[in-house]
Amino acid sequence: MIQTKTIDGVLLRDMVVTGAALLEKNREAVDALNVFPVPDGDTGTNMSLTMASATKEVNQKEYLSAGEAAAALAKGALRGARGNSGVITSQLYRGFARALEGIERITPVQFAQALKRGAETAYKAVMKPKEGTILTVARVIAEEAVKQAERAPEDYDALFANILTTGDAILKKTQQMLPALTQAGVVDAGGRGLLLIYMGYAACLRGEEVPTEKLELSGDGTAAFEDDHDAIGEIKFAYCTEFLIQNLYPDILEEDIDSFRRRLNRIGDCVLVVGDLSLVKVHVHTNEPGKALEYGLSLGELVNLKIENMVQQRRDNQAAAQQKAEEEAPEKEYGMVAVSLGEGFNRIFADLMVDHVVEGGQTMNPSIEDLSEAIEKTHAKTVFVLPNNGNVILAAQQAAELCEDKRVLVVPTKNVAMGIAAAVAFQPEQSPEDNAAHMNEAAQRVRTGTVTYAVRDSELDNLHIHEGDIIGLYNGQIHTVGSNVHDVTRDLMREIVTEDDELITVYYGKDTAEADAQVLTDELAEMYSDCDVEMQPGGQPLYYYLVSVE
Numbered sequence: 001m002i003q004t005k006t007i008d009g010v011l012l013r014d015m016v017v018t019g020a021a022l023l024e025k026n027r028e029a030v031d032a033l034n035v036f037p038v039p040d041g042d043t044g045t046n047m048s049l050t051m052a053s054a055t056k057e058v059n060q061k062e063y064l065s066a067g068e069a070a071a072a073l074a075k076g077a078l079r080g081a082r083g084n085s086g087v088i089t090s091q092l093y094r095g096f097a098r099a100l101e102g103i104e105r106i107t108p109v110q111f112a113q114a115l116k117r118g119a120e121t122a123y124k125a126v127m128k129p130k131e132g133t134i135l136t137v138a139r140v141i142a143e144e145a146v147k148q149a150e151r152a153p154e155d156y157d158a159l160f161a162n163i164l165t166t167g168d169a170i171l172k173k174t175q176q177m178l179p180a181l182t183q184a185g186v187v188d189a190g191g192r193g194l195l196l197i198y199m200g201y202a203a204c205l206r207g208e209e210v211p212t213e214k215l216e217l218s219g220d221g222t223a224a225f226e227d228d229h230d231a232i233g234e235i236k237f238a239y240c241t242e243f244l245i246q247n248l249y250p251d252i253l254e255e256d257i258d259s260f261r262r263r264l265n266r267i268g269d270c271v272l273v274v275g276d277l278s279l280v281k282v283h284v285h286t287n288e289p290g291k292a293l294e295y296g297l298s299l300g301e302l303v304n305l306k307i308e309n310m311v312q313q314r315r316d317n318q319a320a321a322q323q324k325a326e327e328e329a330p331e332k333e334y335g336m337v338a339v340s341l342g343e344g345f346n347r348i349f350a351d352l353m354v355d356h357v358v359e360g361g362q363t364m365n366p367s368i369e370d371l372s373e374a375i376e377k378t379h380a381k382t383v384f385v386l387p388n389n390g391n392v393i394l395a396a397q398q399a400a401e402l403c404e405d406k407r408v409l410v411v412p413t414k415n416v417a418m419g420i421a422a423a424v425a426f427q428p429e430q431s432p433e434d435n436a437a438h439m440n441e442a443a444q445r446v447r448t449g450t451v452t453y454a455v456r457d458s459e460l461d462n463l464h465i466h467e468g469d470i471i472g473l474y475n476g477q478i479h480t481v482g483s484n485v486h487d488v489t490r491d492l493m494r495e496i497v498t499e500d501d502e503l504i505t506v507y508y509g510k511d512t513a514e515a516d517a518q519v520l521t522d523e524l525a526e527m528y529s530d531c532d533v534e535m536q537p538g539g540q541p542l543y544y545y546l547v548s549v550e
Contacts, residue, residue: 002157002205006105009063011204016058016073019200020051021210026196032456033189042391043189046083046365050090051197053080053367066106070097070114078398083365085190087394088122088134090368092194095121108152108159112145115163126394132177134190140170141198160202167195185459237268237285240308241292245280248300252277256299263295285310323377334428334435335380338419339366339388339396342510342539345416352423355380365392371399375408382407382432384439388419390476409436411443414476415450416538417505417548418443449474449492451485451545470544485512485544486520490527496549497528504531507538507546520545 004011023030023044030044057076063069074097077090099117103110119138123129141163148162174188175181181188203210257280261273268286280299284292289307296302335355340346341364346357356374360366371392375383383406387396393412400408409432413419425442426435450473458465463481465471472480472492479495482488497504504524508517517535525533538546 002160002202004156004205005154006107007066007111007156007205008105009066009069012066012069012073012106013055013058013063015201015204016051016197017055018204018210019197020048020055022200022203023051023193023196024048025210030189030193030196033186033192042083042365043085044193046086047089047190047193047197049367050077050081050086053077053369054090054093056080065104067097067100067103070100073097078402079369080367081369081395081398082367083391084394085134085193086365087368087398088125088138088190089194090398091122091125092118092138095119108154108156109149111156112142112149112159115142115145118142125398130178132174132181133188134194136174136177137167137170137188137191137194141167141194156205160198160205163198164195164202167191167198171195235310235314237270237287238309238311239287239289240270240283240285240310241268241289241306242281242283243293243296243302243305245282245296245300246278246303248277248280252299260295260299264292267291329379332380333382334426334432335378335383336386336423336426337371337374337378337383338386338423339371339392340416340419341541342416344507344537344539345420346539348420348536349423352420354386354423355383360389360392365389365395368395368399368402371396372402375399375403375406378406380406382409384422384426384436385410386413386419386422387411388413388416390414407432411436411439413443415448415546416540417448417507417546418446421446421548421550445550447475447496447549449489449496449545449547449549450543451489451492451547452543454481486516489520489545489547490523493524493527493547493549496547497531499530501528501531501549503548503550504528504533505548506533506535507540507548508535509538509540509543509545511541512544517545 007015027044027048030047031042033043054073054077057079058069058072060072063072070093074090074093077093081087081090095118096114098121099114100106100110106114119135119142122138123135126135129135144166145159145163148159152158171187171191174191175186200210254277257273261271264271264273264284267288268284270283270285272283273280282296286292293302293305336353337356337358338349338354339358339360340349341360349357355378358366358370358374360370371385375385385396385400385408387393387410393410396410400410411422413422422439422443425439427438430438452471454465454467454469454471456467460478463478465478465481470482470485470488471478472488474492474495480488480491482491506517506521506524508514514537521533521535540546
């Protein structure tokens with residue numbers, strides 16, 4: 001039973017930390033509540049990473065004031081928000097914090113009102129809010145919490161009993177509120193994630209331990225040595241390997257240390273072996289760091305191990321030098337930032353003069369902070385952002401609002417094919433507004449098919465889908481199902497291509513052999529002889545093919 005009458009900053013922090021922990025323990029179960037049986041359901045992951053950022057921020061210092069603690073939580077959540085569910089979670093905390101400005105200790109009435117303010121803020125952040133989602137769960141819980149707090153203004157126990165009961169009831173109703181949820185037979189993943197957070201709040205207030213099991217959810221020398229990697233001309237040996245050998249074995253002699261030094265010289269250069277039978281410091285540049293460690297283990301115990309990739313270190317230094325040069329150069333009129341996942345797509349965007357590529361997409365949505373940093377690093381007055389994923393658009397819009405020193409225009413591209421079309425349509429002589437319009441128009445002309453595999457059995461639109469089946473999606477909807485990637489892709493194209501189309505581009509994923517992609521491309525060229533058919537390595541994970549038609 002909850003005995004407290006008010007919540008201060010320390011207790012609020014503990015509540016949120018507990019809620020975040022409970023969500024993380026059940027993250028995979030929330031991820032599994034995905035409407036489509038594709039292997040990229042990440043709502044639980046996005047919300048958990050967002051909460052981790054919030055708890056990191058509130059743990060920076062001890063906040064006695066509840067209002068200050070709430071503000072820190074909102075700041076952290078916004079910085080780390082990932083995906084639509086993460087962004088909405090950050091907005092719930094943003095409104096919650098605004099309602100508690102200047103409040104030292106929160107009463108039940110104030111807590112309920114803050115929940116309501118959070119839900120209202122989240123709704124405003126979404127262009128077209130849908131009922132049956134995390135928004136609905138947050139709103140209904142808050143509305144009923146306000147009524148309960150009015151009935152018992154000093155009773156946190158009754159308030160949280162109401163929150164959890166109401167939350168469970170509305171969560172179950174989400175399955176009937178959205179047709180997609182009804183067909184998939186699941187409740188809303190974001191709503192479930194939010195309810196887990198609130199369950200953590202209640203557990204903290206009741207002094208309960210967070211369950212260790214998943215819930216049933218029916219879900220850091222002895223000699224001075226300066227190693228200047230930048231002074232090396234051609235890097236012949238890539239790995240700078242350092243360690244100490246201590247507690248040398250009783251039978252080890254000085255001659256053994258000399259022999260160890262000679263062995264290192266055979267597998268690398270810049271060898272340093274100094275010390276005595278009490279402690280030996282080792283340094284070597286080698287392409288076989290494992291062998292260096294193995295040789296060291298024959299003498300004694302290894303501590304303070306450090307292996308650095310000097311090739312990557314040089315790349316990073318060169319990139320930093322290039323960035324510094326760009327920052328010191330006059331600011332250009334236009335720049336572009338694109339979200340991409342796959343080496344092939346990254347190269348394509350680089351060829352299209354995109355300034356910064358943010359890694360992310362279906363399997364891991366970039367955070368608002370990731371996007372903001374890329375925008376800020378773009379040395380231009382106006383920056384066009386290509387989210388290239390429907391679950392990244394909202395985060396991109398929030399990132400744009402945070403970048404006050406430059407104009408940021410988000411082109412709402414839902415996949416990389418649309419992003420490529422938008423980048424191709426960019427014309428430097430046009431105004432920002434005209435460019436945004438033309439880029440969006442070009443993107444919307446692209447129709448996209450994707451081919452992946454099902455991660456569970458499902459019934460959707462009269463399609464009988466079994467775990468492991470190959471499935472083809474057209475503009476996000478499953479259209480074809482089969483057991484063969486080639487056949488499913490070919491059948492999917494029959495659903496997409498029309499007689500008015502002129503260009504088909506086949507982007508093959510990292511798990512697809514180039515030879516297989518070439519066979520498919522040649523067959524499509526025969527099927528659609530009036531179209532130009534091209535093949536490009538996309539390198540995308542999870543999806544065997546992404547095919548664009550325009």
